[in-house]
Amino acid sequence: MNADTFTSTATTGSVATARNLRKAYKNKLALDNTTFDIPTGRIVGLIGPNGAGKTTALKAMLGLIPFEGELSILGRDPRTQRDELMRDVCFIADVAVLPRWIRVKEAIEFVAGVHPRFDRAKCERFLANTQLKPQMRVRELSKGMIVQLHLALVMAIDAKLLVLDEPTLGLDILYRKQFYQRLLEDYFDEEKTIVITTHQVEEIEHILTDVMFIRDGKIVLHSEMETLGERFTEVLVNTEQATEARALKPLDERALPFGKTVMLFDGVPSERLETLGETRTPGLADLFVATMKGTYA
Numbered sequence: 001m002n003a004d005t006f007t008s009t010a011t012t013g014s015v016a017t018a019r020n021l022r023k024a025y026k027n028k029l030a031l032d033n034t035t036f037d038i039p040t041g042r043i044v045g046l047i048g049p050n051g052a053g054k055t056t057a058l059k060a061m062l063g064l065i066p067f068e069g070e071l072s073i074l075g076r077d078p079r080t081q082r083d084e085l086m087r088d089v090c091f092i093a094d095v096a097v098l099p100r101w102i103r104v105k106e107a108i109e110f111v112a113g114v115h116p117r118f119d120r121a122k123c124e125r126f127l128a129n130t131q132l133k134p135q136m137r138v139r140e141l142s143k144g145m146i147v148q149l150h151l152a153l154v155m156a157i158d159a160k161l162l163v164l165d166e167p168t169l170g171l172d173i174l175y176r177k178q179f180y181q182r183l184l185e186d187y188f189d190e191e192k193t194i195v196i197t198t199h200q201v202e203e204i205e206h207i208l209t210d211v212m213f214i215r216d217g218k219i220v221l222h223s224e225m226e227t228l229g230e231r232f233t234e235v236l237v238n239t240e241q242a243t244e245a246r247a248l249k250p251l252d253e254r255a256l257p258f259g260k261t262v263m264l265f266d267g268v269p270s271e272r273l274e275t276l277g278e279t280r281t282p283g284l285a286d287l288f289v290a291t292m293k294g295t296y297a
Protein backbone atom coordinates (compact mmCIF):
# COMPACT_ATOMS: atom_id res chain seq x y z
CA MET A 1 0.00 0.00 0.00
CA ASN A 2 1.60 3.27 -1.06
CA ALA A 3 1.10 6.80 0.24
CA ASP A 4 -1.28 7.76 -2.61
CA THR A 5 -3.64 4.96 -1.78
CA PHE A 6 -3.59 6.01 1.82
CA THR A 7 -4.66 9.56 0.96
CA SER A 8 -7.35 8.54 -1.47
CA THR A 9 -9.02 6.07 0.90
CA ALA A 10 -8.95 8.65 3.66
CA THR A 11 -10.91 11.13 1.59
CA THR A 12 -13.53 8.86 0.02
CA GLY A 13 -15.87 8.05 2.85
CA SER A 14 -13.50 5.83 4.74
CA VAL A 15 -13.95 6.12 8.48
CA ALA A 16 -10.62 4.67 9.53
CA THR A 17 -7.41 3.98 7.67
CA ALA A 18 -4.62 2.54 9.78
CA ARG A 19 -1.19 1.62 8.47
CA ASN A 20 1.52 -0.03 10.53
CA LEU A 21 0.42 1.24 13.90
CA ARG A 22 2.86 0.58 16.68
CA LYS A 23 2.39 1.21 20.36
CA ALA A 24 4.99 0.01 22.79
CA TYR A 25 4.46 0.10 26.53
CA LYS A 26 7.39 -0.55 28.83
CA ASN A 27 7.29 -4.32 28.63
CA LYS A 28 4.79 -4.90 25.89
CA LEU A 29 4.12 -4.21 22.22
CA ALA A 30 0.38 -3.48 22.37
CA LEU A 31 0.04 -2.60 18.65
CA ASP A 32 2.42 -4.36 16.28
CA ASN A 33 2.21 -3.27 12.62
CA THR A 34 -1.55 -2.99 12.96
CA THR A 35 -3.15 -2.23 9.60
CA PHE A 36 -6.86 -1.98 8.75
CA ASP A 37 -9.53 -0.01 6.86
CA ILE A 38 -13.07 0.66 8.00
CA PRO A 39 -15.51 2.03 5.40
CA THR A 40 -18.55 4.16 6.27
CA GLY A 41 -21.80 2.50 7.28
CA ARG A 42 -20.42 -0.62 8.93
CA ILE A 43 -20.77 -2.20 12.35
CA VAL A 44 -17.36 -3.65 13.10
CA GLY A 45 -16.58 -6.04 15.93
CA LEU A 46 -12.99 -5.75 17.16
CA ILE A 47 -12.51 -9.05 18.89
CA GLY A 48 -9.51 -10.50 20.64
CA PRO A 49 -8.35 -12.23 23.82
CA ASN A 50 -7.40 -10.33 26.98
CA GLY A 51 -4.44 -8.07 26.41
CA ALA A 52 -4.63 -8.36 22.59
CA GLY A 53 -4.61 -4.59 22.04
CA LYS A 54 -8.30 -3.77 21.53
CA THR A 55 -8.53 -0.90 23.96
CA THR A 56 -5.15 0.38 22.80
CA ALA A 57 -6.39 0.42 19.18
CA LEU A 58 -9.53 2.31 20.20
CA LYS A 59 -7.51 4.79 22.26
CA ALA A 60 -5.26 5.43 19.27
CA MET A 61 -8.33 6.05 17.09
CA LEU A 62 -9.68 8.49 19.65
CA GLY A 63 -6.38 10.35 19.95
CA LEU A 64 -6.02 9.39 23.62
CA ILE A 65 -2.49 7.96 23.39
CA PRO A 66 0.65 8.62 21.38
CA PHE A 67 1.68 5.91 18.87
CA GLU A 68 3.67 5.42 15.68
CA GLY A 69 2.28 4.79 12.18
CA GLU A 70 -0.29 6.36 9.87
CA LEU A 71 -3.83 6.75 11.14
CA SER A 72 -6.66 8.70 9.62
CA ILE A 73 -10.07 8.82 11.31
CA LEU A 74 -12.80 10.57 9.29
CA GLY A 75 -9.96 12.11 7.29
CA ARG A 76 -8.20 13.51 10.35
CA ASP A 77 -5.14 12.57 12.33
CA PRO A 78 -6.30 11.90 15.90
CA ARG A 79 -2.91 13.01 17.25
CA THR A 80 -3.07 16.51 15.85
CA GLN A 81 -6.78 17.09 15.09
CA ARG A 82 -8.42 15.54 18.09
CA ASP A 83 -10.75 18.45 18.93
CA GLU A 84 -12.14 18.56 15.39
CA LEU A 85 -12.42 14.80 15.30
CA MET A 86 -14.35 14.64 18.56
CA ARG A 87 -17.20 16.65 17.01
CA ASP A 88 -18.00 13.62 14.88
CA VAL A 89 -17.10 10.82 17.26
CA CYS A 90 -18.95 9.45 20.26
CA PHE A 91 -17.10 7.25 22.71
CA ILE A 92 -18.87 5.41 25.48
CA ALA A 93 -17.17 2.98 27.81
CA ASP A 94 -19.17 0.35 29.63
CA VAL A 95 -22.56 1.08 31.18
CA ALA A 96 -21.15 0.55 34.66
CA VAL A 97 -19.29 3.88 34.41
CA LEU A 98 -22.39 5.87 35.27
CA PRO A 99 -21.81 6.90 38.91
CA ARG A 100 -24.47 5.48 41.21
CA TRP A 101 -25.21 8.80 42.91
CA ILE A 102 -25.88 10.72 39.72
CA ARG A 103 -29.46 11.73 38.89
CA VAL A 104 -30.92 11.09 35.43
CA LYS A 105 -31.14 14.81 34.75
CA GLU A 106 -27.52 15.32 35.86
CA ALA A 107 -26.32 12.58 33.54
CA ILE A 108 -28.11 14.40 30.72
CA GLU A 109 -26.52 17.72 31.77
CA PHE A 110 -23.11 16.09 31.83
CA VAL A 111 -23.34 14.58 28.34
CA ALA A 112 -24.85 17.83 27.01
CA GLY A 113 -21.80 19.62 28.38
CA VAL A 114 -19.20 17.33 26.83
CA HIS A 115 -20.72 16.41 23.45
CA PRO A 116 -21.40 19.22 20.98
CA ARG A 117 -23.71 16.98 18.93
CA PHE A 118 -25.88 15.89 21.83
CA ASP A 119 -29.55 16.56 21.18
CA ARG A 120 -31.20 16.96 24.57
CA ALA A 121 -34.75 16.95 23.17
CA LYS A 122 -34.07 13.68 21.39
CA CYS A 123 -32.70 12.16 24.59
CA GLU A 124 -35.78 13.30 26.51
CA ARG A 125 -38.06 11.81 23.85
CA PHE A 126 -36.34 8.44 24.28
CA LEU A 127 -36.73 8.65 28.04
CA ALA A 128 -40.39 9.66 27.82
CA ASN A 129 -41.13 6.10 26.69
CA THR A 130 -39.53 4.60 29.79
CA GLN A 131 -40.20 4.63 33.51
CA LEU A 132 -37.19 6.87 34.11
CA LYS A 133 -37.79 10.21 35.81
CA PRO A 134 -35.34 13.15 35.83
CA GLN A 135 -34.99 13.08 39.63
CA MET A 136 -34.12 9.39 39.90
CA ARG A 137 -30.60 8.43 40.89
CA VAL A 138 -28.73 5.67 39.05
CA ARG A 139 -28.65 3.55 42.24
CA GLU A 140 -32.46 3.49 42.27
CA LEU A 141 -32.63 2.16 38.72
CA SER A 142 -32.85 -1.47 37.69
CA LYS A 143 -30.20 -2.76 35.30
CA GLY A 144 -32.62 -2.51 32.41
CA MET A 145 -33.40 1.09 33.29
CA ILE A 146 -29.68 1.84 33.36
CA VAL A 147 -29.43 0.42 29.85
CA GLN A 148 -32.32 2.64 28.78
CA LEU A 149 -30.58 5.69 30.21
CA HIS A 150 -27.30 4.74 28.58
CA LEU A 151 -28.99 4.14 25.24
CA ALA A 152 -30.90 7.40 25.41
CA LEU A 153 -27.63 9.26 26.06
CA VAL A 154 -25.78 7.47 23.26
CA MET A 155 -28.54 7.65 20.70
CA ALA A 156 -29.05 11.36 21.15
CA ILE A 157 -25.49 12.01 19.99
CA ASP A 158 -25.40 12.46 16.24
CA ALA A 159 -21.92 11.05 15.71
CA LYS A 160 -20.49 9.71 12.47
CA LEU A 161 -18.41 7.22 14.42
CA LEU A 162 -19.56 5.53 17.60
CA VAL A 163 -16.88 3.68 19.55
CA LEU A 164 -18.05 1.22 22.17
CA ASP A 165 -15.53 -0.52 24.41
CA GLU A 166 -17.22 -3.44 26.18
CA PRO A 167 -20.49 -1.49 26.32
CA THR A 168 -22.51 -4.10 28.18
CA LEU A 169 -20.03 -5.23 30.83
CA GLY A 170 -21.85 -6.35 33.95
CA LEU A 171 -25.29 -6.62 32.40
CA ASP A 172 -27.20 -9.86 32.14
CA ILE A 173 -27.95 -11.48 28.82
CA LEU A 174 -31.45 -10.00 28.44
CA TYR A 175 -30.17 -6.45 28.81
CA ARG A 176 -27.16 -7.10 26.62
CA LYS A 177 -29.38 -8.36 23.82
CA GLN A 178 -31.71 -5.42 24.24
CA PHE A 179 -28.80 -3.00 24.10
CA TYR A 180 -27.48 -4.34 20.78
CA GLN A 181 -30.91 -4.69 19.22
CA ARG A 182 -31.87 -1.11 20.02
CA LEU A 183 -28.51 0.10 18.79
CA LEU A 184 -29.13 -1.60 15.47
CA GLU A 185 -32.77 -0.62 15.10
CA ASP A 186 -32.90 2.89 16.55
CA TYR A 187 -29.44 4.33 16.04
CA PHE A 188 -27.54 2.79 13.17
CA ASP A 189 -27.91 4.00 9.59
CA GLU A 190 -25.74 3.92 6.49
CA GLU A 191 -24.05 7.20 7.35
CA LYS A 192 -22.93 6.02 10.76
CA THR A 193 -20.19 3.60 11.67
CA ILE A 194 -19.94 1.66 14.90
CA VAL A 195 -16.83 -0.04 16.27
CA ILE A 196 -17.46 -2.39 19.19
CA THR A 197 -15.14 -4.46 21.33
CA THR A 198 -16.61 -7.22 23.41
CA HIS A 199 -15.90 -10.71 24.68
CA GLN A 200 -19.55 -11.68 24.20
CA VAL A 201 -19.00 -12.75 20.62
CA GLU A 202 -22.22 -14.75 20.19
CA GLU A 203 -24.38 -11.83 21.18
CA ILE A 204 -23.11 -9.36 18.69
CA GLU A 205 -22.40 -11.52 15.70
CA HIS A 206 -25.88 -11.03 14.25
CA ILE A 207 -25.59 -7.24 14.25
CA LEU A 208 -22.04 -7.03 12.88
CA THR A 209 -21.33 -6.31 9.21
CA ASP A 210 -17.58 -6.89 9.65
CA VAL A 211 -15.29 -8.62 12.05
CA MET A 212 -11.66 -7.96 12.95
CA PHE A 213 -9.76 -10.45 15.10
CA ILE A 214 -6.76 -8.99 16.89
CA ARG A 215 -4.04 -11.02 18.53
CA ASP A 216 -0.79 -9.73 20.04
CA GLY A 217 -1.43 -6.31 18.52
CA LYS A 218 -1.90 -7.66 14.97
CA ILE A 219 -5.08 -7.94 12.93
CA VAL A 220 -5.14 -11.65 12.16
CA LEU A 221 -8.51 -11.74 10.41
CA HIS A 222 -10.59 -8.97 8.84
CA SER A 223 -13.67 -10.00 6.93
CA GLU A 224 -17.19 -8.99 6.08
CA MET A 225 -19.58 -11.26 7.95
CA GLU A 226 -21.22 -12.20 4.65
CA THR A 227 -18.03 -13.58 3.14
CA LEU A 228 -16.81 -15.52 6.18
CA GLY A 229 -18.68 -18.55 4.86
CA GLU A 230 -16.78 -18.45 1.56
CA ARG A 231 -13.51 -18.96 3.38
CA PHE A 232 -14.32 -20.96 6.52
CA THR A 233 -16.34 -24.17 6.72
CA GLU A 234 -17.22 -26.44 9.59
CA VAL A 235 -17.71 -30.12 8.83
CA LEU A 236 -19.39 -32.73 10.98
CA VAL A 237 -17.01 -35.60 10.23
CA ASN A 238 -17.83 -39.29 10.82
CA THR A 239 -15.23 -41.40 12.66
CA GLU A 240 -14.43 -43.40 9.50
CA GLN A 241 -13.45 -40.26 7.61
CA ALA A 242 -11.56 -38.49 10.39
CA THR A 243 -8.09 -39.41 9.10
CA GLU A 244 -8.95 -38.32 5.56
CA ALA A 245 -10.34 -35.02 6.92
CA ARG A 246 -7.30 -34.36 9.11
CA ALA A 247 -5.09 -34.65 6.04
CA LEU A 248 -6.76 -31.44 4.81
CA LYS A 249 -5.32 -29.67 7.88
CA PRO A 250 -8.28 -28.32 9.82
CA LEU A 251 -7.64 -25.16 11.86
CA ASP A 252 -9.30 -26.80 14.82
CA GLU A 253 -11.37 -29.80 15.79
CA ARG A 254 -13.61 -30.74 18.65
CA ALA A 255 -15.21 -34.02 19.58
CA LEU A 256 -18.98 -34.51 19.80
CA PRO A 257 -20.89 -37.42 21.37
CA PHE A 258 -21.28 -40.62 19.28
CA GLY A 259 -17.84 -40.46 17.71
CA LYS A 260 -18.43 -37.47 15.48
CA THR A 261 -15.92 -34.64 15.21
CA VAL A 262 -16.47 -31.06 14.13
CA MET A 263 -13.53 -29.77 12.10
CA LEU A 264 -13.03 -26.20 10.98
CA PHE A 265 -11.31 -25.55 7.65
CA ASP A 266 -9.84 -22.44 6.13
CA GLY A 267 -9.86 -22.12 2.36
CA VAL A 268 -10.64 -25.76 1.50
CA PRO A 269 -13.17 -25.95 -1.40
CA SER A 270 -16.65 -26.86 -0.21
CA GLU A 271 -17.05 -29.59 -2.86
CA ARG A 272 -14.12 -31.39 -1.24
CA LEU A 273 -15.47 -30.94 2.28
CA GLU A 274 -19.00 -32.04 1.40
CA THR A 275 -17.66 -35.57 0.77
CA LEU A 276 -16.59 -35.75 4.43
CA GLY A 277 -19.86 -34.89 6.15
CA GLU A 278 -22.44 -32.21 6.74
CA THR A 279 -21.01 -28.69 6.23
CA ARG A 280 -21.97 -25.30 7.63
CA THR A 281 -20.56 -21.83 8.21
CA PRO A 282 -18.94 -21.66 11.66
CA GLY A 283 -20.22 -19.31 14.33
CA LEU A 284 -17.95 -16.42 15.23
CA ALA A 285 -17.16 -17.89 18.66
CA ASP A 286 -15.85 -21.17 17.20
CA LEU A 287 -13.90 -19.29 14.57
CA PHE A 288 -12.42 -17.10 17.29
CA VAL A 289 -11.37 -20.08 19.40
CA ALA A 290 -9.77 -21.76 16.36
CA THR A 291 -7.94 -18.61 15.28
CA MET A 292 -6.64 -17.83 18.76
CA LYS A 293 -5.52 -21.37 19.56
CA GLY A 294 -2.30 -21.36 21.51
CA THR A 295 -2.73 -17.79 22.75
CA TYR A 296 -2.33 -18.76 26.40
CA ALA A 297 -0.04 -21.73 25.77
Ligand SMILES: Nc1ncnc2c1ncn2[C@@H]1O[C@H](COP(=O)(O)OP(=O)(O)OP(=O)(O)O)[C@@H](O)[C@H]1O
Pocket (backbone or CB within 6 Å): 025, 026, 028, 029, 030, 048, 049, 050, 051, 052, 053, 054, 055, 056, 057
Ligand atom coordinates in the same frame (compact mmCIF):
# COMPACT_ATOMS: atom_id res chain seq x y z
N1 LIG B 1 -0.94 2.02 30.34
C1 LIG B 1 -0.31 0.86 30.10
N2 LIG B 1 0.92 0.62 30.57
C2 LIG B 1 1.57 -0.54 30.31
N3 LIG B 1 1.06 -1.54 29.58
C3 LIG B 1 -0.19 -1.36 29.09
C4 LIG B 1 -0.95 -0.17 29.34
N4 LIG B 1 -2.15 -0.29 28.72
C5 LIG B 1 -2.15 -1.51 28.14
N5 LIG B 1 -0.98 -2.16 28.36
C6 LIG B 1 -0.61 -3.51 27.86
O1 LIG B 1 -0.85 -3.53 26.46
C7 LIG B 1 -1.45 -4.77 26.09
C8 LIG B 1 -2.76 -4.50 25.36
O2 LIG B 1 -3.69 -3.97 26.30
P1 LIG B 1 -5.20 -3.59 25.90
O3 LIG B 1 -5.83 -2.93 27.06
O4 LIG B 1 -5.18 -2.85 24.61
O5 LIG B 1 -5.82 -5.04 25.64
P2 LIG B 1 -7.33 -5.46 25.38
O6 LIG B 1 -7.31 -6.26 24.11
O7 LIG B 1 -8.23 -4.29 25.42
O8 LIG B 1 -7.57 -6.45 26.59
P3 LIG B 1 -8.86 -6.81 27.48
O9 LIG B 1 -9.72 -7.68 26.63
O10 LIG B 1 -8.23 -7.60 28.59
O11 LIG B 1 -9.49 -5.54 27.92
C9 LIG B 1 -1.59 -5.59 27.35
O12 LIG B 1 -0.50 -6.48 27.44
C10 LIG B 1 -1.50 -4.57 28.46
O13 LIG B 1 -0.90 -5.12 29.60
